[in-house]
């Protein structure tokens with residue numbers, strides 16, 4: 453296994469459950485240190501959706517010169533970026549959106565079942581909370597939820613439209629003065645601390661015999677006679693019967709060196725973590741401010757505020773305007789709930805494919821498998837993806853169909 457983000461850790465766990473001898477090679481000093489570290493923690497299969505959606509290109513264009521935009525495109529001369537954007541534009545058509553969304557939801561619903569099973573089996577606690585509430589600031593935002601509600605109906609996902617007073621009843625900490633026209637409650641969706649989960653699963657996986665080799669950046673895959681036979685890391689060769697690539701953004705150069713090109717591109721996002729004032733009433737469940745596409749999630753005695761999708765920014769540096777937006781959203785809804793001036797900021801890269809669904813399973817190289825490209829919903833898809841890929845590696849038929857989820861879709 454290459455990569456010990458939430459995707460690598462879950463895959464390693466399920467492989468071990470199938471009796472495979474597993475070693476996970478990771479460049480960082482522990483699990484879930486990159487994209488999996490500071491995410492919003494939302495597990496909302498009902499709302500899993502591709503970034504490529506009708507209306508998105510216009511939205512991105514309209515934000516092109518705005519500093520505090522929830523989605524930002526920073527054009528550059530990088531050809532990989534433009535190839536990605538062209539593909540992404542093609543995927544914004546309604547019929548492509550519907551298809552991509554249903555592929556993602558297939559993985560996400562399966563994943564939630566697997567997560568619950570694992571949670572029961574191992575008694576893992578990861579600061580989980582139940583329910584997901586979308587906050588709609590203006591009447592126009594309420595009206596604009598009609599297509600999303602149609603999709604929820606079509607997928608038989610339970611939800612409830614709420615009046616402002618009902619939102620306040622469910623979330624007594626919400627400011628009375630913030631503009632609120634209504635909400636959508638998804639009672640079956642949930643949230644939890646992704647790195648905490650990954651650490652707990654790592655311990656269980658180690659107890660079950662999985663070996664983790666940290667501080668070990670993989671330099672290359674070893675492919676001989678069309679078959680993956682190991683990896684090169686720090687000048688050493690490590691033999692393996694099979695290799696699973698779960699290195700998110702780091703997978704691209706390793707795969708491309710053996711002739712597999714995938715249209716994966718990092719989409720930057722930010723989060724802030726704030727200690728709750730013990731006397732304040734914080735959020736009770738994960739909330740989403742639809743206007744700013746910013747999530748506010750309760751984690752025990754903290755709140756996590758996360759959002760902004762930034763395409764084309766090559767470096768993972770914090771950007772003041774994005775952080776200000778996060779702070780503004782949090783203090784609009786929960787003024788005084790925590791010391792926002794002491795927030796811990798984080799920036800991460802969503803490993804995003806232009807059509808949205810992850811890449812799971814086999815490659816043209818025998819013995820080389822993929823589990824990557826989970827974009828903005830990798831935590832929500834981790835257990836399902838891990839289980840599916842482990843099944844494929846050992847030659848079992850996965851419990852969900854893989855059509856549209858493998859590399860075949862780009863060939």
Ligand SMILES: Cc1cc2nc3c(=O)[nH]c(=O)nc-3n(C[C@H](O)[C@H](O)[C@H](O)COP(=O)(O)OP(=O)(O)OC[C@H]3O[C@@H](n4cnc5c(N)ncnc54)[C@H](O)[C@@H]3O)c2cc1C
Nearest residue numbers: 455457459479487488492493494670702721829830831832
């Ligand atoms: C702001 C933000 C908010 C988000 N909110 C949510 C959310 O609410 N819900 C949700 O489901 N998802 C969310 N996501 C997305 C989610 O965090 C990602 O999809 C998920 O973490 C991807 O997991 P991963 O294991 O593939 O990637 P990573 O966690 O990045 O793991 C990849 C690992 O591979 C390692 N690696 C890379 N290259 C090499 C190499 N050459 N050698 C060895 N190791 C290597 C890296 O060090 C890393 O540990 C959010 C993301 C962001 C940025």
